Amino acid sequence: MRNKIFLLTALFIFYNLDLFSQCAMCKAVVESNLDTGSQIGRGLNNGILYLMAVPYIAILSFAIFWYFQNKKYKHS
Numbered sequence: 523m524r525n526k527i528f529l530l531t532a533l534f535i536f537y538n539l540d541l542f543s544q545c546a547m548c549k550a551v552v553e554s555n556l557d558t559g560s561q562i563g564r565g566l567n568n569g570i571l572y573l574m575a576v577p578y579i580a581i582l583s584f585a586i587f588w589y590f591q592n593k594k595y596k597h598s
Contacts, residue, residue, distance in 0.1 A: 548570075552563030 548566065552566050555563045
């Protein structure tokens with residue numbers, strides 16, 4: 523069971539998709555900018571994905587820190 527959880531976690535971490543997480547309005551503005559030759563909206567999708575992932579990484583880091591602190595106090 524533990525190996526399955528580890529494998530599933532590794533799969534989610536290392537599986538990389540090019541996701542499109544833009545709202546319709548943002549997408550329309552970016553597409554119109556790119557059609558006119560402007561490069562302003564080129565990295566917008568990556569920025570949105572980055573902003574979406576940061577809270578999950580922070581929560582995971584806090585949970586790991588809390589787990590090890592709890593484990594240390596139980597053995598004392």
